[in-house]
Amino acid sequence: MSPSESPVAPAIPPTGLSVELGRDRPIRLDCGAELGPIMVAYQTYGRLNADKSNAILICHALTGDHYVADPHPITGKPGWWSELVGPGRVFDTDRYFLICSNVLGGCMGTTGPMEINPATGQPWGLSFPVITIGDMVQVQARLVDFLGIDQLFCVVGGSMGGMQVLEWVHTYPERVFSAIPIASAARHSAQNIAFHEVGRQAIMADPDWRDGNYLLEGTRPHRGLAVARMAAHITYLSEPALHQKFGRNLQNRDKVAYGFDADFQVESYLRHQGSTFVDRFDANSYLYITRAMDYFDLAAENGGTLANAFRGARTRFCIVSFTSDWLFPTPESRAVVHALNAVAANVSFVEIKSDKGHDAFLLDEPEFHATLTGFLEGAAAHRGLPRPGAAVVGRSQP
């Protein structure tokens, strides 16, 4: 029984697109297991041009999804990059064809631990194989194959999405004309692994986690997942951002209550972040995807020299970091720049001044958006993509 024929009603309302991949040729995972067929949920914006040269693959971050510019089906909130997508915007839908898929191991429609294992008819849970960033990218490449696209005009993503961008260039250099890894790194640092471990332990310490079998046992480890989200959320901000937003302001009271309710606004805010997150995210997915990030180390995969990962790549790179991002600080981006310089790759690198921390890549940062627009413009000129509205005029000229 394929997942699409599964008797279990899909948790996700049927917006967006979905495709079954790997029926004839299973996905060979880094851990050695084979997976297939799998479902991949994705979304597209704009139109693919005749020679299929205008496709941009957007890679989402840890808790992101393929609803880049659509209202989220569960929360109803605007898509996570909706301000960047549309006619005349950074990712101009009059010019580019945008693709974003929910990652392997995710919980928004792509095969992951929450979905039904066709072999058993039960949710995968912890029997789902451990996946890597490389596995996610391999699945994305299958989707791009399915869409009939040989070369992507651009692969772009922030944070874990940026890891996927780097993996794309490493694995499929000839398929990536330009690449924009944002607020990312070529390996997950010890500190970042440590934060992820705190999150995982919080989930696994929740009695409702039931050794990962909560879906079968009818419980949900909401408390553990909420704590994981609260801890992680702090790492996405910055001290100045937290200070500006909350300071030591109290929540609906004039003085501290000498108890453990949320006295401070920042506590109340974090609790809210945690409690809303559990409505839209699966705890086991969180374990699997954080693990995939922890395992990511492009230098180690290439004999300990990061430059080897990009040798021969003709991709045009634009690397972006943010001054106040302490989760993926600028030196991580700079290490990638140095590696690319060492193989004389075509690379731009901008550190954007922002006090918004790691999350800056999701927020309104005009200088960041101008950088993206300018880089895409330059890359489009080199790729020979006409400006919107210019193609017809160009053809009519003698």
Place this chain on the structure above:
Amino acid sequence: MMVINGNLRVDLRLIADMVEPGSRVLDVGCGEGALLAWLGRNKNVDGRGIELSMAGVSAAVSHGLSVIQGDADTDLKDYPSGAFDYVILSQTLQATYAPKTVLTHMLRIGRRAIVSFPNFGHWRVRLHLLLRGAMPVTDTMAYEWYDTPNIHFCTIRDFLSLCRGLGITVERSIPLDRLGKVLPLPNCDGAANLFADQGLFVLSRQG
């Protein structure tokens, strides 16, 4: 002292004219990328830039140029040997921590290096120091000693002596006035060292 000529400062235009069409160029301290943009547009050059200021990098990348944030002292060592036809360092050598290392890297990375810098041997500088006994502040050296980014001033003679020491061939040596125009001076170091506000040099590795 910005003189625009075909949208390019005259001294940059002079450099641009030296670059062969279709070549690979690394512009170190490229600012907002005016030279790179001109070279890309007019000479089909594959150009890259390094710039220290965040505003400069941001403007350059927003114009579609391949520019990284970095500086000559720390970032040149990463590039492989022979990656470029030209490595350009305009008005920046005197602001580096290790000019000798920078120069060595430039000629390792590039087949040729194009270097310009303000000449501390100019007669006005000498006179300033002689008569006033104070650090000279001129059009080409517009800072007071306590806030200048220029930490390694040299004369044209000093520079040529360093090139000799490093076994660098000086292919062309062009004396410039303070506006960046070529000075019609006799082809001898002494005259240039006395009368040129700036020196512009095309260098290559010996042998």
